Amino acid sequence: MIEENIIRQVLQTVLHPKLKKSLIDIGMIRNISTQGDVVTLTLALKNDRSPLRKVFIDEIEKAVTAVPGVSAVTVQVATLSQEEAEKLFPKAPLRGIAKVKQFLAIASGKGGVGKTTIAVNVALALVKQGYSVGLLDADVYGPSVPVMLALSNAMEQQGNMIVPREKYGLRIMSLGMTAGQNDAFIWRGPLVSKMIHQLLDQVNWGELDYLVIDLPPGTGDPSITIAQALPHCAILMVTTPQEVALADVRRSISLFNKTGHPIVGLVENMSYFLCAHSTQPIDIFGRGGGEKLSKESDIPLLGAIPLDLEVRQGGDSGVPLMVSAPDSATGAIFLTIARQVADRLPSCQ
Template sequence: MEQIWQQLRLFQPDGWPLDIVSAGFVQQVNLEDGLLTISLLWPLASNDWQQQLQAEIEPRLLALPKVQRIGWQVRQEIAALARATAVPGIPGIRNVIAVASAKGGVGKSTVAVNLALALSRQGARVGLLDADIYGPSIPTMLGLQTARPESPDGKHMRPVPASGLATLSIGYLVPAEESVVWRGPMASKALGQLLHETLWGDLDYLIVDMPPGTGDIQLTMAQQIPTTAVVMVTTPQDVALIDVRKGISMLEKVNIPVLGIVENMSVHVCSQCGHEEPLFGCGGGAALADEFNIPLLASLPLHINVRRSMDEGQPVVASAPLSDLASGYHRLARQVAVRLYFSGKTIPATIFTAPA
């Protein structure tokens, strides 16, 4: 039996601080009449990890004496992790991941939408909140410009379903041709209503697409959201890095952890020949990650199909989940799920009970 445990301990993918056994994910191992039964409990979004585990470990296990076949008993119960602020949690939501940039035009919303979809494809229950009160883009990116949330009681809203996500945006409530001219306190109040007066149901992750900037509105929003961690999005160019650096510093001052950096538009990929060209420079995201001693979670390309899919309301992870472009977001989702779990402290899941 020790040989079996030794083989299981070999599964420690890049970015993992522990192997699968030391992390406590393997609940039980039993070998009887040639059948090896392995019971696993995944506390994070794990569909791809489970497939990788079986592909890498099964051949080694089947080569051991007396092991003739393998049965996997797998459960996924995503852990609720400690919040960064003292803001009360949202009923039913275990973890809140804010996607921020402090700089407009870096593709933050594109990353937020596809990250949410990728986490959902990993087996998680995921919501997506568009917190950009002045410039909501999520309805367009999901092809839901005319969608309107329902209210069962005149006080609460139900999120709008989209490709397996529970979504909400001020763009569902305000006509697209109308601008929102609220001052900061009104915008912050509106965000609070979207957060706390929505019947989200049971969610493992709520992805919050934050507005760009580092001013009073962004600071107030960051402090009133019960955030677990933040993913920062940048492009490699210095103009973006200047603002993103300010955004990270702002979050540090209010003790909200940055999970890592996403370098978006790292290279331009020609749709005709596949040639890659770093239009916005090289290595900016990696240098920023090194400066703040946080991981570079992903480098994502600039490609016309990504732009086209978002404009058409068909995000690439939903419309072409097996494509090379989607694979970058799947890798990002895996890194976010793993690093969030291992960097956070679990708290009792019993307090995360959604209203009926």
């Protein structure tokens, strides 16, 4: 009868080329059993398409069939659990964000709801409260942060790291600073993920209390990449009152619920318009959408931003509202939103 401990001993020679440890010791070979002259075992890989699959199986068969009395070996292939894979093959830390304490992504399933306006002004509101803040424009398809902050295209580089631009107390990085304002960005899925990783890894953000990330609309590659790269990133959802926006935001909420990312709150943008000739708000896009979504999703509504002429002017001129009119009524709303975010974030880590 073939003894299992002998099989284990010979399998010590089958090493992982990167880890330099035997597959048996790190748990990639498991469930060893013998029946007569046949040995059966399980080889656990990161995925069943691993380029090392055939190499490992060949080495296992060679080592085991060399044992006297063994006529055959059956290798069953399984997949490591996510926890096992992360423990064995931890991802290299992203250098650029190594000193960032908190991450806040501004998201929405809907385009045109004003995510960038919210991202810029919430980031500036956090600066007003004494925090060190960075702003990453992760909208690789239509980066608009440089327009809203009147930034030129030039970027500086020190060594192999990009230095973010600084303005209004923010450290800022956007792909819109790397090409002409009217140039199109044409990306396929893998390139999107690679570029966002570079914006996190190769930009020297330095020590920050918060890195605010302006995501593009939808639930595609950019959002998924951020979710995978920053498992502790908190999410601030943006909507407008009308139902067509709420439907798309629900999909985005579902994505981040599935990835386990905490959603710190909801902001309703373009909530109402105050006309100079009346004291009554005009509900151009309907009323109560944000409150409705807040109740059904159990996500707190942190603020409702009106259609404010100064907000629009600030976005066009490169001088955001939180710089030009921080003491205005709308500025006070942004400060309240930022204060609530800061209060909620520590509990999300």
